[in-house]
Amino acid sequence: MRILIVEDERRLAEALGQIMEEQRYQADLVYDGADGVDYALTGQYDAIILDVMLPKVDGFEVARRLRAAHVSTPILMLTARDEVPDKIAGLDHGADDYMTKPFDIGELLARVRALTRRQGEVVGEQLVAGDLTLDLSSRCLRRGEKSVRLGFKEFDVLRLLMIHPRSVVPKEDIISRVWGLESDAEDNNVEVYISFLRKKLLYLSSAVTIGTVRKVGYYLEAPAE
Amino acid sequence: MRILIVEDERRLAEALGQIMEEQRYQADLVYDGADGVDYALTGQYDAIILDVMLPKVDGFEVARRLRAAHVSTPILMLTARDEVPDKIAGLDHGADDYMTKPFDIGELLARVRALTRRQGEVVGEQLVAGDLTLDLSSRCLRRGEKSVRLGFKEFDVLRLLMIHPRSVVPKEDIISRVWGLESDAEDNNVEVYISFLRKKLLYLSSAVTIGTVRKVGYYLEAPAE
DNA sequence: TTACAACTATGCGGATCTTGATCGTGGAAG
DNA sequence: CTTCCACGATCAAGATCCGCATAGTTGTAA
Secondary structure: EEEEOOOOOOHHHHHHHHHHHHHHEEEEEEHHHHHHHHHHOOOOOOOOEOHHHOOOHHHHHHHHHHHHHHOOOOOEEEEEOOHHHHHHHHHOOOEEEEEOOOOHHHHHHHHHHHHHHHOOOOEEEEEEEOOOEOOOOOEEEEEOOOEOOOOOOHHHHHHHHHHHHOOOOHHHHHHHHHOOOOOOOOHHHHHHHHHHHHHHHHHHOOOOOOEOOOEEEEEEEEEOO | EEEEEEEOHHHHHHHHHHHHHHHOEEEEOOOOOOHHHHHHHOOOEEEEEEEEEOOOOOHHHHHHHHOOOOOOOOOOEEEOOOOHHHHHHHHHHOOOOEEEOOOOOHHHHHHHHHHHOOOEEEEOEEEEEEEEEEOOOOOOOEEHHHHHHEEEHHHHHHHHHHHHOOEEEEEHHHHHHOOOOHHHHHHHHHHHHHHHHHHHHHHOOOEEEEEEOOOEEEEOOOOOO
16 A cells, blocks of 8 residues: 655654654655655655645645546545534545644644545456445446445446545546547436436435536445444 | 366466355365366356366367266366357357456456355256256156246256256357357247247246346346245 | 247347536635 | 535436247248
């Protein structure tokens, strides 16, 4: 497991690095946002611990750029400010979780574990996320006893979301991957299928929900069990 | 559950054996095709994991000989070559499933479970699924008192479905295995025979039904008794 | 030729997809 | 805090695609 730590306070960064290595993670340290983006773009990390206040490029911007570049590595954002707007901004820019400084080491580790525990997992012919199981060969979505058959488009859209756990999938990506690259399909089309899917999730009474990020796209929210 | 592993790379074979035993299977290992045939002919195994590239007798030939000897133990074929021709050749020689190396252990286990979970049970010269009995020598389908004679194509299609219980058999697989590899038979052809079969199931008033997965294929639904 | 099985062609009906309209809502501007 | 607007959610409708059934044609073997 590789972790990228983006934190400008060197002492804190090094302390984090040491803690992570004690936990058998391999940790890389960088001390500003620009480097953070460069390193993270390699896509080799299993998680990124990202400070908000950074030189050159701030944490929000780092997260935004990574998501724009379709890097879906889970991000744990650190903020000194204990304010709701920051939290929302962080999550909205593509962070998967956040903590406010000062933080408890145990809690940090727990959150990192939660992030690195892959959610969209391929098991044989099926894809699992939260309490949902998507059967790839029969295009059936199951939760507990109940199951529903999905149409082709519904299936493709949901699979996309499940393959990119925790990260926002832009509408344009959904269109190009489900309707085809040269498609002139409207955004509304995606919205319609998201609506269908939410209805089916409701029918299955699944804990998983589909979240919306205005002007961007959708993501799967699978509550930890 | 007994599993036969036919694989010439000893380290891989032993790793597989260990994994299978952790899953409470009893695994026997052999390292070439000739031994593979000899062991498998005993008919005592619930599944065979069979490498394609083998000394003495290759995997295809092993499968072919076993099927020729009416040993119907399910075969999961392993191939290093990720090519369609191999896949088709494997299935055509009598393999039930295949995986390309390198493979994911979880997926392997899932596939083995799928193979051993089979409902279509061979009893002597007949195949059983739910309340149906398909006589392999006379091509008669029986349920209770009534029975019908099946045509060759009907028989082949139904046998395919019974051999893969609960799992969706793609139309293309049906075409390649019933009509032959290079066949240009239309999908409609399959549909026609499915239609015939359903009519006969109805006539027999069997509890077994043939389910459809749009754009993919068919599966047998055998209600638990 | 007749009988039977395999294959082909066709129209219906239902499932799925698309489109457009309307309603709700979050967030920015005032 | 309220208003407004753009965007998203949902619905209804029509269009389209696909599978099913049936009927008709071809091929083959007795």
